Amino acid sequence: MNDIPDELDVDAFATAIENFNRFYIRLPTLEKLSFTTLSVLDTLASGGSPMRLTDLTKTEQVSQPAITQLVTRLERDGLVERRPDPSDGRAVLIHITEAGRRIGRSRYDDRIRHLAPLVAQLTADQRRAIADALPALTRLAELGRAQRSG
Amino acid sequence: MNDIPDELDVDAFATAIENFNRFYIRLPTLEKLSFTTLSVLDTLASGGSPMRLTDLTKTEQVSQPAITQLVTRLERDGLVERRPDPSDGRAVLIHITEAGRRIGRSRYDDRIRHLAPLVAQLTADQRRAIADALPALTRLAELGRAQRSG
DNA sequence: CGATGCCCATAAGCATCTTATATAAGTCGC
């Protein structure tokens, strides 16, 4: 049970993350968009647009029909556009629209508006501790994604 | 725009958390249970059992009918039990069963099994940075919950 | 050109959430 490095108790880490997410996931947002929807908009907005449906199924970890349906909804709402891929007649390229960027950003701002006053109640040391942990968290997410695609 | 303490860029924090969750939320689990389901089992298992439905709507941040339905499913699967509250004829007390505890714990172990090898790939400094940030993360979650119930 | 495989769409079904409403039990003023 103990090949785990002792600088970090993985069990305690998971507990903390679960507790944090229980609060974080339920943060109210003005736009009522699902986790996956926002994740797709974010993926596209941060450099991914345009992207194939197939690529989105990989980044989002859901089935291909789920992405097709999601993109259909997003297109209906004017947040993305489907365009043919000139280099491959089977494929579609998903482009994010200006409205899509705005929505993604505004809901992101929402989260920050909710978080900021809570962060302000932490001690300076606590804030610094979180700041110092961000690179490690980011790296963990990368490692997790790499594992899946490999 | 800048009454935010400069030890921690809230924007960077939110970005890191979103990226981390995009990977974390999709971690495969053997038992196919929803986020809310697992959250309820966890809430009950870590000292909450027995609890009223109404209390669960507060901890889980979903509507009362959603909890009623969820508890009905959990009861059907033998993970919780409904018993009358002797001190209030309107209320029901939700007790977690041994099977419920096992399920909650096994899926928690699942997460840890997935996380541990990734954590092992971090540097010792990165692990320590995360460990040092856990109290602050926990406190943030508490502040977030306190804000809602207050 | 024909077999095989990849990319996407559609269909059907299910889980889980929502709002609106119903039922029954507690509480309080008188």
Place this chain on the structure above:
DNA sequence: GCGACTTATATAAGATGCTTATGGGCATCG
């Protein structure tokens, strides 16, 4: 203790978003 309000839970109806199974069009390679 009676009526009015409140609280705790349940039920109903509908929307959303996922799944598996399947089909059709294009690509690739012999």
